[in-house]
Amino acid sequence: MFLSHLPRSVLALLALAWASVLVLPWYWLSSFDATSLNGSLAAFWLVAHGKSVWLAGLLLPLFTLSLVLLPRLSQRQIAWLLSLGGLLALVMLLGQGFAIGLRGWDWPWVGQIVGTQVFGAIPIQQGLGFGGYAYLLAALMLMSQGLARFGLCRGDAFIVSSITLSFGLITLFVFFPVSRVLIQSVLVPDGPGGGTTWAFAAALHKLDDPSIWGLACLSSTRNCGVVWNTLFLGVVVGAGSTLLGLAFALIAGRSQWPFKPVIRLLSVLPIITPPFVIGLALILLFGRSGFFTGLLSEWFDIPRSRWIYGIYGVTLAQLLAFTPIAFMILLGVVQGISPSMEEAAQTLRADRWTTFRTITLPLLRPGLANAFLVGFVESLADFGNPLVLGGNFDVLSTKIFFAVVGSAVDESRAALLALILLVMTLAAFWVQNVWIGKKNYTTLTGKGDSGLAAILPAGVSWSCALFVIPWSLFMLCVYGIIVVGGFVVSLGRDYTPTLKHFETAFKITPSDFGMQFSGSAWNSFFATLEVAAISTPFTAALGLLIGYLLSRQKFSGKSVFEFCTMLSFAIPGTVIGVSYILAFNVPPFEMTGTGMILVICFVFRNIPVGIRATMATLSQVDPSLDEASLTLGASSLTTLRRVILPLLRPAIITALVYSFVRTMTSVSAIIFLVSAKYNMATTYIVGRVEAGEYGVAIAYSCVLIALMLAMIILIQLFVGDRALGRRKAS
Amino acid sequence: MQTQQAPLSPRKASVEFRAVSKLYGKVTAVDQVSFTIQPGQLMTLLGPSGCGKTTTLRMIAGLEIPSAGQIFIGGEDVTLRSAADRNVSMVFQSYALFPHMSVLENVAYGPSVQGLKKSMAEDKAKHVLEMVGLKGLGERMPSELSGGQQQRVAVARALVLEPDVLLFDEPLSNLDAKLRRRVREDIRELQQRLSLTVAYVTHDQEEALAVSDEIIVMNNAKIAQRGTPHTLYSEPADLFIVDFIGDANITDVVIDKVKDQQADIQLGPLRFTLPQRGLGQGPAKLAIRPDAISLSADRGLTAGVVSKAFFLGRLWEYTIETEFGALFVTVPGRAAPFVVGSSVMLDFDVSGMVLVHDCPDKKM
Numbered sequence A: 001m002f003l004s005h006l007p008r009s010v011l012a013l014l015a016l017a018w019a020s021v022l023v024l025p026w027y028w029l030s031s032f033d034a035t036s037l038n039g040s041l042a043a044f045w046l047v048a049h050g051k052s053v054w055l056a057g058l059l060l061p062l063f064t065l066s067l068v069l070l071p072r073l074s075q076r077q078i079a080w081l082l083s084l085g086g087l088l089a090l091v092m093l094l095g096q097g098f099a100i101g102l103r104g105w106d107w108p109w110v111g112q113i114v115g116t117q118v119f120g121a122i123p124i125q126q127g128l129g130f131g132g133y134a135y136l137l138a139a140l141m142l143m144s145q146g147l148a149r150f151g152l153c154r155g156d157a158f159i160v161s162s163i164t165l166s167f168g169l170i171t172l173f174v175f176f177p178v179s180r181v182l183i184q185s186v187l188v189p190d191g192p193g194g195g196t197t198w199a200f201a202a203a204l205h206k207l208d209d210p211s212i213w214g215l216a217c218l219s220s221t222r223n224c225g226v227v228w229n230t231l232f233l234g235v236v237v238g239a240g241s242t243l244l245g246l247a248f249a250l251i252a253g254r255s256q257w258p259f260k261p262v263i264r265l266l267s268v269l270p271i272i273t274p275p276f277v278i279g280l281a282l283i284l285l286f287g288r289s290g291f292f293t294g295l296l297s298e299w300f301d302i303p304r305s306r307w308i309y310g311i312y313g314v315t316l317a318q319l320l321a322f323t324p325i326a327f328m329i330l331l332g333v334v335q336g337i338s339p340s341m342e343e344a345a346q347t348l349r350a351d352r353w354t355t356f357r358t359i360t361l362p363l364l365r366p367g368l369a370n371a372f373l374v375g376f377v378e379s380l381a382d383f384g385n386p387l388v389l390g391g392n393f394d395v396l397s398t399k400i401f402f403a404v405v406g407s408a409v410d411e412s413r414a415a416l417l418a419l420i421l422l423v424m425t426l427a428a429f430w431v432q433n434v435w436i437g438k439k440n441y442t443t444l445t446g447k448g449d450s451g452l453a454a455i456l457p458a459g460v461s462w463s464c465a466l467f468v469i470p471w472s473l474f475m476l477c478v479y480g481i482i483v484v485g486g487f488v489v490s491l492g493r494d495y496t497p498t499l500k501h502f503e504t505a506f507k508i509t510p511s512d513f514g515m516q517f518s519g520s521a522w523n524s525f526f527a528t529l530e531v532a533a534i535s536t537p538f539t540a541a542l543g544l545l546i547g548y549l550l551s552r553q554k555f556s557g558k559s560v561f562e563f564c565t566m567l568s569f570a571i572p573g574t575v576i577g578v579s580y581i582l583a584f585n586v587p588p589f590e591m592t593g594t595g596m597i598l599v600i601c602f603v604f605r606n607i608p609v610g611i612r613a614t615m616a617t618l619s620q621v622d623p624s625l626d627e628a629s630l631t632l633g634a635s636s637l638t639t640l641r642r643v644i645l646p647l648l649r650p651a652i653i654t655a656l657v658y659s660f661v662r663t664m665t666s667v668s669a670i671i672f673l674v675s676a677k678y679n680m681a682t683t684y685i686v687g688r689v690e691a692g693e694y695g696v697a698i699a700y701s702c703v704l705i706a707l708m709l710a711m712i713i714l715i716q717l718f719v720g721d722r723a724l725g726r727r728k729a730s
Numbered sequence B: 001m002q003t004q005q006a007p008l009s010p011r012k013a014s015v016e017f018r019a020v021s022k023l024y025g026k027v028t029a030v031d032q033v034s035f036t037i038q039p040g041q042l043m044t045l046l047g048p049s050g051c052g053k054t055t056t057l058r059m060i061a062g063l064e065i066p067s068a069g070q071i072f073i074g075g076e077d078v079t080l081r082s083a084a085d086r087n088v089s090m091v092f093q094s095y096a097l098f099p100h101m102s103v104l105e106n107v108a109y110g111p112s113v114q115g116l117k118k119s120m121a122e123d124k125a126k127h128v129l130e131m132v133g134l135k136g137l138g139e140r141m142p143s144e145l146s147g148g149q150q151q152r153v154a155v156a157r158a159l160v161l162e163p164d165v166l167l168f169d170e171p172l173s174n175l176d177a178k179l180r181r182r183v184r185e186d187i188r189e190l191q192q193r194l195s196l197t198v199a200y201v202t203h204d205q206e207e208a209l210a211v212s213d214e215i216i217v218m219n220n221a222k223i224a225q226r227g228t229p230h231t232l233y234s235e236p237a238d239l240f241i242v243d244f245i246g247d248a249n250i251t252d253v254v255i256d257k258v259k260d261q262q263a264d265i266q267l268g269p270l271r272f273t274l275p276q277r278g279l280g281q282g283p284a285k286l287a288i289r290p291d292a293i294s295l296s297a298d299r300g301l302t303a304g305v306v307s308k309a310f311f312l313g314r315l316w317e318y319t320i321e322t323e324f325g326a327l328f329v330t331v332p333g334r335a336a337p338f339v340v341g342s343s344v345m346l347d348f349d350v351s352g353m354v355l356v357h358d359c360p361d362k363k364m
């Protein structure tokens, strides 16, 4: 039969490639009038009408690719045609996309060769539309088909395509934005005419700024530079949450205290609480009209003050938010210490205190260092609490935000600050990997270890209690206020019970056209649910696919690939936010202001959990299962679907829950990306807090927490007890 | 006849390796290996752990692509063909039964992914399950079967596609000792009944000798010797083979004289005439099988002292100190025992003695 030498997939991809230039609209929001172009905005017709004529170059690779339709080609010739044609198409698309900017040539050297004007007009770039993305996809997939014919990945086209597709996505949505931050931080505007130039010297000069590095606070009452603030806060929060976490872990893991379930509950709650809600609760407790402030002023005449706004408030809020993470890490380590070690010490006549001091504590040391670093990194990344509580106390994450949305917009300053934050975070992760990764003393062996864990010495036990009891009570207060706050008129002033706040936010008025969601929160609530509902399955699917590729396939560049996927997890949300603005606010990949960019942002921030969960599960699944399926004639896609997927159920659930929860709670990255049309629940709440409408904010938070609690309980019922760590130590 | 009842009629195909090598980074797992498996024959790859047997088998299956060389199945070059496109099935060491599918679904998996209708695939699967003696167990989950039954499900699953070549990777290693003998007999019987072309990997020499038409002994990624079980036992190519196939006492001897392909050798005070096997005058190695030495209280060629004695039921295992070194000797268990420390006389059966070359490479 004609064309029988080509599989249907190649023919379909070729059809897609041609459709992308002949039928689909090439640009996203085209400034060309569709009617004046006989209705078609596809690249070919634009060129035919003398618009964006450089797009003609896109046809050349398509002709090359279409040569495979010729009869009597050898497999090797087809492989060459597809690989080179696909590559050429990618180069053409990206080349024209980046060479031409909003105001003419972005790459001046091209302009010097071709002339500043093309056919009498300065070339202007616009954001790609369906046509552009379809072209990109088809080019990538056809190239994969070609590479598979060279015998890559045992000649499996599905695997090669999956790898190039994942690679492409990670490059576009992780690597590319981050590299934009690097570039932007050394670019400066080139006078009023627009355009930019490289200016390392200027960048260095910008670095030399007392508001960043200043040490004035050591010698005077003025504030220190923002870097020192951030660093100081990170160290204090890291150390504090580690100490508190240790006390909780020792009590939970090594004592017979009756209220251990309370500790467990308190450790889960922060995971489903949007981080800034804690800051909000602190305002309600200790703000000028806060609950305790009121009590203190009535009973002891202590004047109301704003002390909570600033370093104390932020530190307290972060300690509350991140101690549970330290607790989970340290609980794992405490339980991982083999009881036989401690028993061995005791048989050597060490008393309880000596055993604790010489055996237990030293074995805990790497865990402590790890908990410290995680607390440190969380504090660096935290954005919500400094935003609502910071006052005059600046940290990098808020400074970055205000450099982008504040009165003096300075993208290159934002990029520079983001770069500093990124370097600090990556340095912490690097220390964690290099230094602690090598010193893991976990003594869990997998062999039955039947010893009894040593009981804490009385002194240690009581000192722990000294921390644990007040802190638990404090946390109960914080969560109590979140619940109560939504149901009273105004906390600290008027405690009349009311449903007013819920009404403002979630009012439903019956009308002639059925129910009308007239509450002010519905808009963002539905947008959040929509974004969560779309991004969650994508996150899980992509995470699963990448996890499968990483654990089951061999290919070059695998470790770089793995590093990039993990990168988006390690990068603070504010940096991601800035990088997305820098990368996706301008053509060719222009998508800010759309709902799509929110979905994309969540997908790539949350996939690492799906990847890790998949890799962990697959490491316990015998690879012979895949191979058995292959030798029985199943393609790798069939194998993935019928053998691997059913065995990955727990990993799928983890990925789904995690990404759902994160979508509902995170604020830092998306606050840069939301628009009037697509506001998210968290950013809406932050907005209420800034406007001083605490009642609505707290009522809304309650609804979110309840929703997520219900989700988690549902999932728990389906799959049983599974730990839901927010951010696991590697 | 059973053959007529069998629903399967696999095409018989040969397997040929031409100078095939496989490298993992710097590690050479298989080094320039060439061999042919004749259609309908059971060929065993035998060798110590890590010598490259599994890698060789996986290259037949298409689970690894060779770094160099060519592979032919049924005369066709399949070197670059993926596993799914080769008509080769494999029984894995761990059985690799899909834990989320019933026995029937496991066996029907192959036909169903080939596009056969579900009911037809299951009919086929039932036939094969019956053939391997698992009739009526189709609804069970793999975890509800004994090790031997699981193994048979794995065989059934591999057979149902009527493969050109069937591969076994240490199929008995997860079974207890009693079951091993029976299962290996079943496999051999099935292979002969259906005249399957089989490649079989094991590190157990007894198993290899029992099931094979032909054995390839591998060592350090290379073929050390190939031949029928009997050839390997009676005419080992070098010291490695002697040591690996059946136990042997290796002793230093001196070849005095060579004539008519026969060599006169000196073993301490003793003299024997053995086939020369290409060796020349001078020092050489002699392999003496443990059962080629007989013990008695008073009659024999030379004297020794019993230094160790173990009773294994079927056998006595002795270590005897002689003037040319310690010798390992096995004697039927019914014979009268010798106590440790007593002196015995030793007699030698030349048919259990063979002159051997030293190892070509001493890496073993």
Ligand SMILES: Nc1ncnc2c1ncn2[C@@H]1O[C@H](COP(=O)(O)OP(=O)(O)O)[C@@H](O)[C@H]1O
Pocket: B024, B027, B028, B029, B047, B048, B049, B050, B051, B052, B053, B054, B055, B056
């Ligand atoms: N996937 C792999 N990656 C790297 N080395 C391997 C891999 N598989 C096998 N090897 C190496 O190749 C050699 C042969 O392995 P294998 O064929 O499994 O031996 P056998 O089955 O004879 O025990 C060993 O040294 C082993 O370490």
Ligand SMILES: [Mg+2]
Pocket: B050, B053, B054
């Ligand atoms: Mg092996």
